[in-house]
Amino acid sequence: MSTATALLRTINTDVYDADDNPGGLDGPSGMEVNLVKGFGAMADAAEEAADAADEAVATAGASGFSWRCAFASATADADPGAGVVRLDAATASAATQLFADLADAAGADLTALLDSLDDSTNAVKGHLRLQHRTDATKWLLFTVSGVAAAVGYRKVAVAHVGGSAAMPFANADPLTVSFVRAGDVGATGSLSGGNLTGSLNDTAVTIASAATTDIGAAAGNAVRVTGTTTITALGTAQNGALRRVTFAGALTLTHNAASLILPGGANLTAAAGDVAWFESLGGGNWRCVDYLSAAAMPMLKTGGQFSGPVQGKAAVTLTDAATIAVDFSLGNSFKVTLGGNRTLGFPSNVTAEQAGTFYIYQDGTGSRTLAFASGYVTAGGLSTLVITSTAGACTAIDYVAETTGRVHLSARKDVKA
Known part of the structure; x- marks a missing residue:
C-alpha cells in the first residue's frame, strides 16, 4: 500500500509537461506508468487486506464466523475437495446436509470452527448463509441443527430457509460462507406461589x-x-x-x-x-x-324437593371365584351367582358412609356357602350371617361403610315374590 501511495504522490506533485516531466505521459517515469503501477499496487493491497479480514473473522469464533470457499455441484456424501463445499441435493430446498472441507480457499484449517457449528444448546444452532463472492444477487440461507465428523470434511445438518433461486450457484463458483450462532436455551423458570393480578384466560x-x-x-x-x-x-x-x-x-x-x-x-x-x-x-x-351432563338436574335449594325419582346405577356383576373381588368405586350395588363355596373379599376403594346391597344368588345346585373377609362386621358376629341355601335363592346383604377398613352387613334371606 505504501508503494502505491508513493507512486500516486509522484503523479500528484509533478508538473506534467515535457520540460518538468522528462518521461512524459508514456515515458519510463511518466504519468501513465506511475498511474498504472499505482492502481495495480492498490488493487493488490486491497485483495491482501480482504484476505486478512476473512482470516481474522474465521478465527474469531465468538457469535459467528465466515470463510471463503468454492461451490461444487456434485451431491455425493464425500469430501468435496480442498476449500470446497457442496450440498446433498441439486435443489437447495431439498438439501438436508452441507459437506464442508476442513480447509478454506486459502488452505487455513477450519476443523475447530466447523465443529463449533452445533455448540448452541438450542435445537436450531444458528444460520448458515452461502453468498456468491462476485454476484451479491446469488445467495442461500439455511438453519443448522447439528454437525457430524467425517474423514477430511464435516457433514452439517441443514434446513432450507430461502434463497435467490432454486440453485443460484454453478460448479466452481466462489463463495463466502457465513455462520451466525443461536443463543443457548435459557434456564427453565418456575413459579413458587404468589397471586395473579389479572385474569388468566384459556385459549x-x-x-x-x-x-x-x-x-x-x-x-x-x-x-x-x-x-x-x-x-x-x-x-x-x-x-x-x-x-x-x-x-x-x-x-x-x-x-x-x-x-x-x-x-x-x-x-x-x-x-x-x-x-x-x-x-x-x-x-x-x-x-x-x-x-x-348438559341435561343434568340443577342443584336443589335448601329445603327443596326432588321433582322426580332418583335412579341409581344398575348392580355391578361380580366375577365368581374362590375369593370374590369387589371394587366399591364401580357402583353401590353388586350381584354374583355362587358356583361353589366362596369368600366375599373385602372391597377396594372404600369411602366412608358408602352404602348399598350385595345380591347373592345360589346356582342351580344350591347349598353353596359364603364366608366373609376380615373387615366385615355384623350384629352377633359373622358366624350368624348365613345365606339361604336353596338352589336359585337370593340373599340380599345390605352394607354401610363405617370407615375405609370396616363395613357393616345385615342380611335379608330368601328374597322372593
Whole structure:
C-alpha cells in the first residue's frame, strides 16, 4: 500500500509537461506508468487486506464466523475437495446436509470452527448463509441443527430457509460462507406461589373427534370436540396436565382401565353440550376426573324437593371365584351367582358412609356357602350371617361403610315374590 501511495504522490506533485516531466505521459517515469503501477499496487493491497479480514473473522469464533470457499455441484456424501463445499441435493430446498472441507480457499484449517457449528444448546444452532463472492444477487440461507465428523470434511445438518433461486450457484463458483450462532436455551423458570393480578384466560381449541382425539397436543386447555367418531385414546401430555373438553355432538368414549379411565369403569355416551375434565397420568394415559351432563338436574335449594325419582346405577356383576373381588368405586350395588363355596373379599376403594346391597344368588345346585373377609362386621358376629341355601335363592346383604377398613352387613334371606 505504501508503494502505491508513493507512486500516486509522484503523479500528484509533478508538473506534467515535457520540460518538468522528462518521461512524459508514456515515458519510463511518466504519468501513465506511475498511474498504472499505482492502481495495480492498490488493487493488490486491497485483495491482501480482504484476505486478512476473512482470516481474522474465521478465527474469531465468538457469535459467528465466515470463510471463503468454492461451490461444487456434485451431491455425493464425500469430501468435496480442498476449500470446497457442496450440498446433498441439486435443489437447495431439498438439501438436508452441507459437506464442508476442513480447509478454506486459502488452505487455513477450519476443523475447530466447523465443529463449533452445533455448540448452541438450542435445537436450531444458528444460520448458515452461502453468498456468491462476485454476484451479491446469488445467495442461500439455511438453519443448522447439528454437525457430524467425517474423514477430511464435516457433514452439517441443514434446513432450507430461502434463497435467490432454486440453485443460484454453478460448479466452481466462489463463495463466502457465513455462520451466525443461536443463543443457548435459557434456564427453565418456575413459579413458587404468589397471586395473579389479572385474569388468566384459556385459549379455546377445536378438534375433530377421532379414535385418538389428541387433546394432549391441543394448543389450549379448553378443547371443543366436534363430530361423532368413537374415542378410544386422548394423545399424550405431561403427567398432571388438565383439559376441559366440551362435546359438540353425541359420541362414545371407550373405557380402558389404563389409558382412558372413565367414571364407573364403563363406556360413556356423551351428548352435545356435555363437559368432561381429564387429567393426564403421563404416557398417553388419562383419567376423567369430573363430568357434567348438559341435561343434568340443577342443584336443589335448601329445603327443596326432588321433582322426580332418583335412579341409581344398575348392580355391578361380580366375577365368581374362590375369593370374590369387589371394587366399591364401580357402583353401590353388586350381584354374583355362587358356583361353589366362596369368600366375599373385602372391597377396594372404600369411602366412608358408602352404602348399598350385595345380591347373592345360589346356582342351580344350591347349598353353596359364603364366608366373609376380615373387615366385615355384623350384629352377633359373622358366624350368624348365613345365606339361604336353596338352589336359585337370593340373599340380599345390605352394607354401610363405617370407615375405609370396616363395613357393616345385615342380611335379608330368601328374597322372593
